[in-house]
Amino acid sequence: MWTRRSLAAGAVLLALVATACRGDDDAASEATAPDPTTTVAPTTTTVPPTTTTTRGPRGSGAAVTIAFGGDTHFEGVVGQKLGNDPTGMFAAIAPALSAADLTMVNLETAITERGTPEPKTYTFRTPVSALPALAGAGVDVVSMANNHGMDFGTEGLEDSLVAKETSGFPIVGIGRNAADAYAPHRVDIKGQRIAIIGATQVLDASLESRWTATDTQPGLASAKQVERLVAAVAEARASSDTVIVFLHWGIEEQTCPSGAQQDLAQRLADAGADVIVGGHAHRRQGAGRLGNAFVAYGLGNFIWYSPGGPGAQTGILTVTVTGREIDAYTWQPAVIRDGIPGLLEGQAATDALAEWEGLRGCTGLTP
Numbered sequence: 279m280w281t282r283r284s285l286a287a288g289a290v291l292l293a294l295v296a297t298a299c300r301g302d303d304d305a306a307s308e309a310t311a312p313d314p315t316t317t318v319a320p321t322t323t324t325v326p327p328t329t330t331t332t333r334g335p336r337g338s339g340a341a342v343t344i345a346f347g348g349d350t351h352f353e354g355v356v357g358q359k360l361g362n363d364p365t366g367m368f369a370a371i372a373p374a375l376s377a378a379d380l381t382m383v384n385l386e387t388a389i390t391e392r393g394t395p396e397p398k399t400y401t402f403r404t405p406v407s408a409l410p411a412l413a414g415a416g417v418d419v420v421s422m423a424n425n426h427g428m429d430f431g432t433e434g435l436e437d438s439l440v441a442k443e444t445s446g447f448p449i450v451g452i453g454r455n456a457a458d459a460y461a462p463h464r465v466d467i468k469g470q471r472i473a474i475i476g477a478t479q480v481l482d483a484s485l486e487s488r489w490t491a492t493d494t495q496p497g498l499a500s501a502k503q504v505e506r507l508v509a510a511v512a513e514a515r516a517s518s519d520t521v522i523v524f525l526h527w528g529i530e531e532q533t534c535p536s537g538a539q540q541d542l543a544q545r546l547a548d549a550g551a552d553v554i555v556g557g558h559a560h561r562r563q564g565a566g567r568l569g570n571a572f573v574a575y576g577l578g579n580f581i582w583y584s585p586g587g588p589g590a591q592t593g594i595l596t597v598t599v600t601g602r603e604i605d606a607y608t609w610q611p612a613v614i615r616d617g618i619p620g621l622l623e624g625q626a627a628t629d630a631l632a633e634w635e636g637l638r639g640c641t642g643l644t645p
Contacts, residue, residue: 296316310320335603336470336600337471337602340468341600341605342379342380343596343597344379344382344472344598344599345375346382347381347382347383347417347452348377348576349424349580349581349582350412350420350582351387351581351583352384352402352405353387354634356583359616363406364411364414365411367411368411368581371415372416375415375538375594380418380472382419382449382474383415384524385424386402387427388403388430388435389441390433390437391435392437395431396430396431397484398482400426409447410447419463419465421450421524421526421636422449422452422476422497423451423478423498423524425481427451428489448474450476451478451499453496453499455494457493458499458505460475460507462521471517472518472519472520472522473518474523474524475511475522477498477499477501477524477640478498479500479502479525479527479538480526480558481498485545486500486551491501491585497559501525508549511546512549520553520601521550521553523551525554525556525564527542527575531559531560533561533637534637535564540642542544543573547568547569552604553599554571554574555574556576556577557577557579559576559578560578561576561578561583564640565595565637567604567643568642569641571624572597572604572607573641577592579607583617584617590614591613592613592614592619594610594619613630
């Protein structure tokens with residue numbers, strides 16, 4: 279099991295996964311193998327579910343900090359950095375990501391070097407070496423439930439599933455079948471049992487049936503299957519102290535949540551979700567409290583080839599939870615330069631934070 283201190287073993291395993299994913303005829307596109315002397319990975323350990331929660335809303339009573347970043351891929355300049363310096367490409371942002379007890383981003387790409395692009399405008403993929411690079415930055419878990427998770431068809435999905443099953447790096451939102459795709463990643467941190475579920479509300483209409491995981495088909499956890507997602511949250515609630523749902527949702531370039539986002543957030547909170555976060559709009563959207571739950575509708579781009587402008591405005595959201603209680607949340611404003619987010623300082627940070635706080639006005643959430 280990965281920890282941020284497990285070095286050589288995880289690196290070697292990911293190198294083996296990269297070989298398996300490429301196939302014999304793909305040697306020319308060999309992924310950059312991680313350096314076993316420098317690769318680091320998550321601190322959390324997977325624990326089996328129990329049958330019922332009896333410890334009350336505070337769980338073990340220990341506070342846990344959970345950090346979230348938005349949409350992440352390895353296209354363009356980011357892919358070049360991965361090929362040139364996978365262990366150092368996130369040096370500037372790694373301390374902020376590693377400061378939390380648990381850190382999560384949306385991995386908006388297929389993990390493959392094979393396959394045929396799906397018939398859509400943008401298709402993203404990355405070699406498996408992206409996983410140790412993210413781990414080295416302090417990222418502990420990713421969701422692949424998004425509208426790019428199967429960009430390279432069944433071959434790309436198979437490689438992504440091999441990476442999920444073999445690398446030891448936690449990935450939610452994809453699976454061999456629906457039960458696998460909707461299954462939470464479970465971790466125990468400071469005695470707190472945390473469950474993380476990933477799902478997407480955004481799927482191209484022409485691809486939705488092929489991309490959605492069913493009882494007999496591999497694919498993505500669809501948030502359009504509301505009852506199935508609600509059932510997964512309720513099941514996780516029964517055996518967890520904190521339930522997190524990471525969603526791909528919303529309307530591109532909009533800074534206010536859609537009605538569909540707000541309706542789903544309420545359904546998930548009612549089912550027992552404590553923290554509900556997501557992205558897809560490539561813009562920041564507001565965050566705040568929904569009853570006893572916390573909702574962040576849009577985290578914006580994070581590791582992305584954004585050329586600047588609104589799409590480059592980003593940040594790190596950190597939520598402090600004690601069991602079901604939301605103790606606090608903070609936003610560290612950042613801007614993407616050359617594909618990598620860098621934290622803002624001084625007046626620029628103050629202004630960006632005030633702007634982010636103002637986004638709550640159209641969400642129906644409270645501070």
